Amino acid sequence: MKILVPVKRVVDFNVKVRVKSDQSGVETANVKMSMNPFDEIAVEEAVRIKEAGAAEEVVAVSLGVPQAAETIRTALAMGADRGILVKTEEALEPLAVAKLLKAIVEREAPGLVILGKQAIDDDSNQTGQMLAALLGWPQGTFASKVVLQDGFVEVTREVDGGLETLKLKRPAVITTDLRLNEPRYASLPSIMKAKKKPIEELTPGALGVDVAPRLEVLKVTEPPKRTAGVRVNSVAELVDKLRNEAKVLP
Amino acid sequence: MDFRLSEEQRAIVEVARSFAHNEMAPHAATWDEQSIFPVDTLKAAARLGMAAMFVPEADGGSGLGRLEAALVFEQLARACPSTAAFLSIHNMVGWMIATHGTAEQKARHLPGMVTMDTVASYCLTEPGAGSDAASLRTRAAAEGADYVLDGEKAFISGGSVSDLYAVMARTGGEGAGGISCILVEKGTPGLGFGKPERKLGWHSQPTAAVVFDGCRVPQANRLGDEGEGFRIAMRALDGGRVNIAACSLGGAAACLDLALAHAKERRQFGRAIADFQAIRFTLADMATDLEAARLMTWRAAAALDADDPEKTKLCAMAKRLATDLCFDICNMALQIHGGYGYLRDFPVERYVRDLRVHQILEGTNEIMRVIIARRLLAE
Numbered sequence: 001m002k003i004l005v006p007v008k009r010v011v012d013f014n015v016k017v018r019v020k021s022d023q024s025g026v027e028t029a030n031v032k033m034s035m036n037p038f039d040e041i042a043v044e045e046a047v048r049i050k051e052a053g054a055a056e057e058v059v060a061v062s063l064g065v066p067q068a069a070e071t072i073r074t075a076l077a078m079g080a081d082r083g084i085l086v087k088t089e090e091a092l093e094p095l096a097v098a099k100l101l102k103a104i105v106e107r108e109a110p111g112l113v114i115l116g117k118q119a120i121d122d123d124s125n126q127t128g129q130m131l132a133a134l135l136g137w138p139q140g141t142f143a144s145k146v147v148l149q150d151g152f153v154e155v156t157r158e159v160d161g162g163l164e165t166l167k168l169k170r171p172a173v174i175t176t177d178l179r180l181n182e183p184r185y186a187s188l189p190s191i192m193k194a195k196k197k198p199i200e201e202l203t204p205g206a207l208g209v210d211v212a213p214r215l216e217v218l219k220v221t222e223p224p225k226r227t228a229g230v231r232v233n234s235v236a237e238l239v240d241k242l243r244n245e246a247k248v249l250p
Numbered sequence: 251m252d253f254r255l256s257e258e259q260r261a262i263v264e265v266a267r268s269f270a271h272n273e274m275a276p277h278a279a280t281w282d283e284q285s286i287f288p289v290d291t292l293k294a295a296a297r298l299g300m301a302a303m304f305v306p307e308a309d310g311g312s313g314l315g316r317l318e319a320a321l322v323f324e325q326l327a328r329a330c331p332s333t334a335a336f337l338s339i340h341n342m343v344g345w346m347i348a349t350h351g352t353a354e355q356k357a358r359h360l361p362g363m364v365t366m367d368t369v370a371s372y373c374l375t376e377p378g379a380g381s382d383a384a385s386l387r388t389r390a391a392a393e394g395a396d397y398v399l400d401g402e403k404a405f406i407s408g409g410s411v412s413d414l415y416a417v418m419a420r421t422g423g424e425g426a427g428g429i430s431c432i433l434v435e436k437g438t439p440g441l442g443f444g445k446p447e448r449k450l451g452w453h454s455q456p457t458a459a460v461v462f463d464g465c466r467v468p469q470a471n472r473l474g475d476e477g478e479g480f481r482i483a484m485r486a487l488d489g490g491r492v493n494i495a496a497c498s499l500g501g502a503a504a505c506l507d508l509a510l511a512h513a514k515e516r517r518q519f520g521r522a523i524a525d526f527q528a529i530r531f532t533l534a535d536m537a538t539d540l541e542a543a544r545l546m547t548w549r550a551a552a553a554l555d556a557d558d559p560e561k562t563k564l565c566a567m568a569k570r571l572a573t574d575l576c577f578d579i580c581n582m583a584l585q586i587h588g589g590y591g592y593l594r595d596f597p598v599e600r601y602v603r604d605l606r607v608h609q610i611l612e613g614t615n616e617i618m619r620v621i622i623a624r625r626l627l628a629e
Contacts, residue, residue: 034264070257077261185269188299188312188322191261 001055001111001170003046005080006101007039007062009071010121023219026121035071038116040078041176044183045146046114047079054148057081059108063092063100069199076194077186083199084108088211090204094122096211098130103207105135110171112153117142117175128175138168142177253545255321262318266325269298274329281330281454282600285446287411288333288454289369295326295337296366304345304489309356310364311348316489316551320496324544327500331604334500336455338493339407342486343370343416346431350474350482355433359414371408372490373417373460374483376401381617383418384426384480388462390419395469397421397432399440399462405611409458410443412436417460418479421472431479433471440465451603487612488565489554494612495547495572499540501601502576505583506536508598512587529586536579543572563625570618573608580605 011017011026012034018027035043046058060075061084062068072083086100105113118125132139140146140155144163147154157164158177168174186194204211232238243249255263273291281288295301303319305311314322319341326334344363347355362368379386388401399419406415415434422428434441444459474482510533513524523529550568553561580601584591591598609615 070261073257074261185265185298186261187297188262188265188303188314188318189307190299191258191265192313194261195258 002057002059002108003049003055004105004108004110004113005039005042005046005058005060005075006097006113006115006127007043007060007071007075008036008116008119009033009062009064009068010036010119013037013120019220019222023221024217025220033067035074036116036119036121038118038120038176038178040183041178041180042114042116043075043078043080044181045176046112048181049146049148050079055111059084059110061086061101061104063088063097065089072199073194074186076197077191078184079190082197084202085199086202086204086207088204090211091213092211093213093215094124094126094130095214096209097127098134099209100204100207100211101127101131102134103209112171113173115173115175117177128173132173135173137171137173139173139175140166140168141175143174144177144179146174146180259318259321263321263325265298266300266322267328269295270326270329274326274333278330278333278454279597279600281333283453283594285453285456287456289366289411291333292337292369293366296364300337301340301366302344302360302364303341305348305360305364309348309360311344311360316492316554317548320492320547320551323493323496324500324503327497328504330454331497331501331601332452332454335452335494335497335608336407338490338497339372340366340370342490342493343372343414345489346416346473346482346486347433350431354470355473359433362413368414369408369412370414370416371406371412371460372486373403373406373415375403375405377404381614383483384429386418386420386429388417388419390421390430390432392421392469393466396466397469397472399432399434399465399467401462403460405447405457406460407455407457409456409460410446411456415441415460416473417462418483421476426480427477429480429483430476431473431482432467433473434462434465434467438465438467450606451600452607488562490612491565491569492547492551492554494608495543495550495568498573498576498605498608499544499547501605502536502540502543502579505580505598505601506533506540509533509536509583509586523586532582532586536582539575539579543575546571560625563622566613566618566621569612570615570622573605574615577602577605577609
């Protein structure tokens with residue numbers, strides 16, 4: 001079995017993001033970029049499945065600017081076998097990403113696609129679901145546990161009421177939640193070896209996918225600055241404020 | 251001249267940074283306070299290839315260059331200079347065996363050193379032979395197929411906890427040419443240790459005298475030729491000096507970050523102390539000195555990788571400059587913290603204590619000047 005792992009290059013989670021002065025988005029020039037943390041979990045899970053002998057190959061795919069090759073290289077250093085980079089300068093929306101991934105799935109025919117439940121830049125939480133719908137494949141989202149079975153995969157999901165376990169027929173799409181695993185550090189020798197692993201380069205045109213945006217971003221603004229709090233004198237006053245000012249109590 | 255790191259070098263920095271941040275930084279104060287030798291953390295670093303960075307891949311190591319290793323040591327030392335420095339010494343011995351060892355010696359020691367199941371120490375200094383290392387008196391007398399070692403080594407990092415000791419001992423006459431390098435394994439009869447030294451800093455690694463009393467090892471344990479030991483030891487120290495410079499960079503970088511954060515947060519006379527020119531100028535000098543030290547360290551590392559004829563001088567320059575400037579940076583960070591900097595509840599004083607010894611070991615900074623001047627005057 002082959003596992004496809006889409007990985008996204010995002011602003012590093014440690015960076016304090018700044019909104020561009022023209023409100024068109026957040027500043028990404030001269031900002032540290034890393035692999036989306038949920039995607040790291042996806043790579044780790046795929047590599048563990050391969051190490052357990054249940055998969056032969058892990059393919060990391062990224063879509064976007066040429067520097068996304070570095071994100072693929074991170075996945076290769078963690079244990080993925082090869083990479084695919086679909087190069088485009090276009091800002092990609094989840095639907096375009098799902099369509100591109102569908103085209104790659106059709107070329108690669110993986111038994112599983114494992115991807116992060118969302119990316120920490122846009123927090124869309126749509127790509128995995130859209131990809132499953134476009135492919136007509138079963139989906140197990142927000143996975144906290146993945147167990148392979150003969151022809152199936154059992155996915156434990158983190159839902160509001162607790163844990164839900166689904167049995168999906170393969171091929172299937174899985175999106176990862178935070179507690180699925182703890183990603184490894186890439187070892188120094190594996191970083192050097194990653195340099196020698198192949199990365200194939202494609203374009204949306206070559207895959208026959210129209211990635212033109214369907215949505216228009218009107219503006220991006222900073223959240224309001226936090227203002228100083230007030231000190232309440234009694235529990236009664238607190239309850240009163242919660243009920244009548246904040247309106248969080250009935 | 252391109253000062254940018256390559257993609258792989260940046261990936262190496264990133265791994266070392268997150269390992270140090272997640273696995274070392276939360277514990278460094280405890281290791282210091284309770285003198286804990288974090289062998290499990292060192293083994294975790296070894297699993298990432300950090301214990302055998304100069305050992306070729308064919309021998310199971312990471313096969314990295316000096317510059318890459320300097321990047322790793324700087325990041326690890328941001329969290330704990332003492333532990334990073336210990337790892338650098340282990341790596342130095344790994345280089346000695348990988349470079350000068352026989353196939354048998356490599357096969358016997360390197361696999362364990364790669365995983366740090368075998369921890370290695372470097373034994374040159376003696377109570378009576380510090381800066382004048384070539385006057386060492388530990389004797390390795392040939393008896394049949396063996397050497398019998400008698401003497402004492404002082405200030406040995408890892409003394410008593412290490413499993414393997416690379417010992418510079420006299421097999422011939424006076425001077426550097428009478429010295430050979432001999433590998434002594436823990437458990438060899440006649441190998442003993444002094445009690446752990448009580449030190450200003452470097453508390454996460456034990457330092458002790460290593461004592462030889464009729465300690466018999468096969469002559470097959472000799473690394474390199476008879477009489478070649480001092481040359482091997484000095485070549486190892488070229489690299490060791492870059493490593494210790496890099497460990498200083500990490501400590502200083504951490505202190506600069508702490509000083510910047512404190513200067514922005516601490517308010518006196520109605521404003522943040524970062525608004526006062528005295529503090530701003532100090533911060534500017536700290537950052538400038540750190541960058542100068544880093545450039546010199548990278549220059550020396552690159553010279554070693556390129557086998558530059560000036561490498562020994564450049565390594566001495568880097569060690570002298572980086573360890574002096576970086577100690578001063580830590581000390582300035584302490585000053586910016588005021589009374590809080592003197593408290594153990596804040597991390598700055600630990601870095602000051604840890605970095606102080608970098609000006610002394612791997613050759614004192616005065617000996618660095620001797621090396622530099624000797625080369626200058628020979629030209």
